[in-house]
Amino acid sequence: MANAAKKVRATFLIYGNGLSLSDIKAKTGLKSSEISMALCHLRKMGDLERDQVPNIGRGRKNVWIYTYKGQE
Numbered sequence: 001m002a003n004a005a006k007k008v009r010a011t012f013l014i015y016g017n018g019l020s021l022s023d024i025k026a027k028t029g030l031k032s033s034e035i036s037m038a039l040c041h042l043r044k045m046g047d048l049e050r051d052q053v054p055n056i057g058r059g060r061k062n063v064w065i066y067t068y069k070g071q072e
Helices: 002-017 021-028 033-043
Strands: 048-054 062-069
Touching: 002 021, 002 033, 002 062, 021 062, 033 048, 033 062
Parallel strands: none
Antiparallel strands: 048 062
16 A cells, blocks of 8 residues: 555645546556555545546546645
8 A cells, every 4th residue: 555655645746636536556466455545544634635526438427636734
């Protein structure tokens, strides 16, 4: 899980903020469960915020968009 958190943090530093879980999955190649645990860990540490927005594509009506606010 620590490796997943590092990859997710690096993804935010490279690609910027406003990423959804599917965006992170496409950029890192991690499983959805690994990304979810990493996002939960980063939120508990206070490095990440999330906002719910309407989904543009098919599927769920709303999705979470994550914003990294940590320092590195």
